[in-house]
Amino acid sequence: MQQPSASARLMGLVNGYLLSQALYVAATLGIADLLADGPSGVRELASKTGAHEEALYRVLRALAAAGIFHEDASRRFALTELGDCLRSDAAEPVGRWAANIGRPYVWSAAGALLHCVQTGESGFRHVHGTDAWTYRASRPEESVIFDRAMADLSRRAAAGVVAAYSFGAFRRIVDVGGGSGMLLAAILAANPGVQGVLFDQSHVVAAAPTVLAAAGVLDRCEIVGGSFFETVPTGGDAYILKSVLHDWNTEEAGAILRICRAVIPAGAKLLAVEHVIGPPNELPFSKFTDINMLIMLGAQERTEQQFAALFAAGGFTLKKVVPATLGYCIIEAEPS
Numbered sequence: 001m002q003q004p005s006a007s008a009r010l011m012g013l014v015n016g017y018l019l020s021q022a023l024y025v026a027a028t029l030g031i032a033d034l035l036a037d038g039p040s041g042v043r044e045l046a047s048k049t050g051a052h053e054e055a056l057y058r059v060l061r062a063l064a065a066a067g068i069f070h071e072d073a074s075r076r077f078a079l080t081e082l083g084d085c086l087r088s089d090a091a092e093p094v095g096r097w098a099a100n101i102g103r104p105y106v107w108s109a110a111g112a113l114l115h116c117v118q119t120g121e122s123g124f125r126h127v128h129g130t131d132a133w134t135y136r137a138s139r140p141e142e143s144v145i146f147d148r149a150m151a152d153l154s155r156r157a158a159a160g161v162v163a164a165y166s167f168g169a170f171r172r173i174v175d176v177g178g179g180s181g182m183l184l185a186a187i188l189a190a191n192p193g194v195q196g197v198l199f200d201q202s203h204v205v206a207a208a209p210t211v212l213a214a215a216g217v218l219d220r221c222e223i224v225g226g227s228f229f230e231t232v233p234t235g236g237d238a239y240i241l242k243s244v245l246h247d248w249n250t251e252e253a254g255a256i257l258r259i260c261r262a263v264i265p266a267g268a269k270l271l272a273v274e275h276v277i278g279p280p281n282e283l284p285f286s287k288f289t290d291i292n293m294l295i296m297l298g299a300q301e302r303t304e305q306q307f308a309a310l311f312a313a314g315g316f317t318l319k320k321v322v323p324a325t326l327g328y329c330i331i332e333a334e335p336s
Helices: 006-014 016-029 042-049 053-065 095-101 104-110 113-119 123-128 132-137 140-164 182-190 208-214 250-261 284-297 304-314
Strands: 069-071 076-079 172-176 195-200 221-225 238-242 269-275 316-323 328-335
Touching (some): 113 123, 132 140, 182 221, 182 238, 208 221, 269 284
Parallel strands (some): 195 221, 238 269
Antiparallel strands (some): 269 328
């Protein structure tokens, strides 16, 4: 079979925005969950989702051509290996992230990438006149969608992170900015002798008791609400920050680290779970995630050297970088 020309391959990449929007539609309508028990016709799917039958068919057949679903000759659709990851109960879920990144307020911010490149500023602030955190705080429906997406990202990464690092060596782990507790729940479940503290904003940790109870670790985990720009809980011998530092520019991330340093005793560990920018021409995922950070928050992903400098400014020494899963690394540091 003849390979597509360079221009044809490039055209496919240029039109990638349509694939993202089609995935957003499928995720928002819950199509994968409706197909979990087997194939279904487009008329039935349209009826269950309140969608326009012919328009829905056109989106689903495009997704089938991209390998997300499988279409048969009678306009019936079934899940593929890729489409199965859109299910809400998938082992490595992607659906809620797809449902988040296609939201109109996110989409419009992404359209300001040229402004980011010309100015170095956040595209989100340029479009919406405020930062993403403040925007969502005044729109609870968007916060719910975002928080669910973040919880699923943690669920995707949890097993690989737990397998990659010896968390059982610690007595008390403090998860700073730990969301609803997906990662901490997995760590505690795999290490019965460890106690945990989950720390995040009060409205975020409100969902944590359900998550921790489902993992059977609620009795070993304290839940604390607050801001990591003000303080973090004391008494840990390990402090985890998963996908926290990449949300902030160098000055803000340094401030978070200094707050942590004020309470972390000598001999304890700081464990940042983050994507690490790789060498030239490799590992595109982290580099496009970096663009997302630029657009949405005026923040960034970092190289190992940048992490070392950031930690040093915050009072820590980078000790090692442990590859984990799905592009994540565990970046271990100690108080300087």
